[in-house]
Amino acid sequence: ESSSLRELDLNSNDIGDEGAEILANSLKFNTTLTEIMLGNNKFKEKGHHAFLKLLKDVSSIKATYNSNHTLTALYLPYFPTSNFQLLRNHMTTATIANQNSNSQRNPHTAGRDKVIETQLNSQTRKELCYLQGIDYTYSSIFAEIEPILLPNLLALTAEHHGRTELFRTLVATAPDLTCLIDRESMLKVEIAKHSHRRTVLSLEFARQAAEFFDQRWALSEKMQDLERRLESMGGSSSVVVRSYQSSHSPIKKEMEKTMS
Secondary structure, eight states: OOOOEEEEEEETSSOOOOHHHHHHHHHHTOOOOEEETTTTTOOOOOHHHHHHHHHHHOHHHHHTSOOOOOOOOOEOOOOOOOHHHHHHHHHHHHHHHHHHHHTTTTTHHOOOOOOIIIOOOOHHHHHHHHHEEEEEGEEEEEEEEGGGGGHHHHHHHHHHHHHHHHHHHHHHHHHHHTTOOOOHHHHHHHHHHHHHHHHHHHHHHHHHHHHHHHHHHHHHHHHHHHHHHHHHHHOOHHHHHHHHHHOOOOOHHHHHHHHO
């Protein structure tokens, strides 16, 4: 429970794993204690796991967001195990997030940062699931998220963890993303687009056809006018052809003048 206590020195108190678990659980909702010293005690891996879960509970996104964001300094006893450094690294990043949150006086900052760091990074989440004894399945973390929020989640993943992690997230969230798609509306939009395009093409065809027939009509008028002029000049068809083939023919000049 919350109190005004900000620092707690429990060094050399023969605290074992069970005592460490009880202590860690009691600090879950504490919002005042910022520093705890537990050096030279007897608890080992199990006790360390309890404090890791206190700071970064990855059982769900909600649990991570609601982890303890107040502790900024945590001194635990050393014990020989291959996971010791990994445990310490994860607890260190958690206390740093808490420090940043406390400096801004906004606990939600630490919650957001921890979710981004742990839940949106498959490798980090896999490590923490292993350390906390949680079955790891990447897609399970998205089950609790409203589908409408998934695009924001994808944007955060790409921003903080890059394209590879974004691809993993897309694969895991694809079934939920598809439910956001209103296929009927999409089809209506596409039909409207194609209908508009068809109307535009039809109007363009009508315009070009009108131009073609106007030009054909104008050409016919010019040809008739040319024939009338040729007749007034007294030329037969064969004479006209031969005269036209001559570069200095007055008939050719007259025809070119008329056609232009």
